[in-house]
Amino acid sequence: MTELASPAAQDPVTKNGRVICHHVAEAAGPTLIAVGGLHGNEPAGILASLAIDRCLRETTPLATGSFVALRGNLAALAFDHEQPINNPRYVQRDLNRLFHHDDQGHRTPDHDERDALRDAIDAVARESRGEIVLLDLHTTSSDSPPFIAVEDSIPARRFAERFALPLILGIEEDLRGLLMDDTTERLRCIALTVEGGCHNSPLAAHTLEAVLLIALEALGLISPDACTCRDERPIETTRRAAGSHAHRVYDIRHREPVRALPYIPDTDAEPFDRVRAHKTRIARQAEADLFAAESGLLFMPNRQRDIRVGDDAYFVVRRVGRTWLRISAGLRASERLHHMLPKILPGVRHRPGHAHDLLVDPQIAAILRRELFHVLGYRLVRFEATPGLPRLVRAARAARFSLHALTRIAANLLRRGSTDDAQHESDEDWIVRRHVLDTEPATADQHT
Ligand SMILES: [Zn+2]
Structure with a gap:
């Protein structure tokens, strides 16, 4: 393996400090792209990528293909380098809702980030010498077990099963302009959104690190169990973090946006708790009670410090059986x-x-x-x-x-x-x- 040693200025993907690391093996093979910090207040994906970078440099060089890790929203990440968790989620518009073609709104710094990130991903794609897989690494505001969301094709579903994490289907129908969607559409490659756990959980970065190792192994970029940096197999880490939700599949049934402020979430209802339509209170919104619109399991209830109109308030999911x-x-x-x-x-x-x-x-x-x-x-x-x-x-x-x-x-x-x-x-x-x-x-x- 040779790490790409060329100076940043000569490497089209390393401009602007967007590139966390870029490893290229001599043997051609698949390319794994990781994106961390697409939301400014979610540093765990960047920390996990840095840990994998260390591991690939010090103990476990790539056997084949390439691994590239990119920072997402540089503008939002720039607010607080010391305590990245204090960064805003985005500057004016949620970057992970801007990846679609017909966005007509006025241009914001987040739009510039979108274009620059797309360019960086395209530069990686042009250099790739095999298939491409993209993992978009996130964390949640609520104390949720980690999970994976996919644009629900059979190949993406099959790849996602590798991680022993709960799998959420159908998110791309309610949320337009996701990075994973754009990547699948434009590059015809598998792209997954991975939520590693709660923003301020020290375990989130550890889980995302395990996710990256599992992906590297699944694609044959490193040999199974080659990494000696950790004291347990990555699949054990993800399985433990997922608890009883490991390997389960859920379908999105409802998304509720934040419609008015102030929006004060009810902290009694936890992610994956059962909710009943018109019975379970989810939040107080503009001084009125907001009840669940559908029966099912509560998913990603918004607990951000900074909640804005149009953000996701909560989702309702239901479990999908193996037979289905x-x-x-x-x-x-x-x-x-x-x-x-x-x-x-x-x-x-x-x-x-x-x-x-x-x-x-x-x-x-x-x-x-x-x-x-x-x-x-x-x-x-x-x-x-x-x-x-x-x-x-x-x-x-x-x-x-x-x-x-x-x-x-x-x-x-x-x-x-x-x-x-x-x-x-x-x-x-x-x-x-x-x-x-x-x-x-x-x-x-x-x-x-
Ligand atoms: Zn996020």
Whole structure:
């Protein structure tokens, strides 16, 4: 292995002090990119990257490929070098919501950070000599066990399983402009968001360090158990930190934004505690009680010191069983399903000009609900959050819907032709899309 020794000025990825370290082995192989400090008050990802840098320099050189660690929001990180935890999360706009194309708002220092970070990642991608995997390292404001969030393609899901951490699906539907999403979309590579634990927990950096080691091993950049810097195997560290949530998979059912100030979180409700719709109080918002909008498990309740309107207030997740995951993986593998769905589901039709999209009538979507599309391998690109319907209403609608579906299937069998509705897209239609790595598999899949 040779560490890239060229002066910073000559290395396109090391300008601005954004690069924490850059290791390149002589043998070509995958590239692992770590990003720490995308939020200014979350130094744990940077600390973990520095520890891995030391480990690669002193005891465990890379066997193949390359490892690059980058600092995220330099502008936010610059406020307090001594006590980074006192930094603001962002300057004016949350950097981890700015990675999308149609951001029309006025330009902020965070937009400059976005462009510079994208350039740095692209520079790494241009030099890479194999597949690329990106880990975006974060910590949470609440005392949550560590977890991983993915843009839910089968290759990303499979890679995420390596870490023994709880896996959260569907976050990219509620949060637009995530770095992991942008990276997957532009570079067609697996990208994971990893939350190492609470901002001020000393264990968070230790957990993220273990996550980086597991990723390095999974990609074959270092041999298994090669690192001798630690007194336990990295997988034991993550498993212990995850506790009873290790290896579990959860689906996002609801995201609530902060709508008004003052916003004072209720500290009784802890992450992954059960909450009941309209019963469990989550916070006081503008002097009124804010109750859970959905039943399920509380996820990422906002406990930041500095809470602004539009920030995430809380999420509700539900556990996804192993059987559903297996069914979902099986269904996604089938190309035919995508062509079949408009024939068997009323209110579902192909979207002209978009081979991987379907349009869903909002009336039908309310009955089918987002979780069904998740199982079928679709990501909701445009949708309205549908409130949970009373059980009887739902059952009645579902019965009517099943009847429609059956008549439709029968009609199609008789006609044997294509029966895709030639209706135009309306603004109310939901748009669901197959996940990009499911339609264009990432090369990293071969390593998982
Ligand atoms: Zn963060």
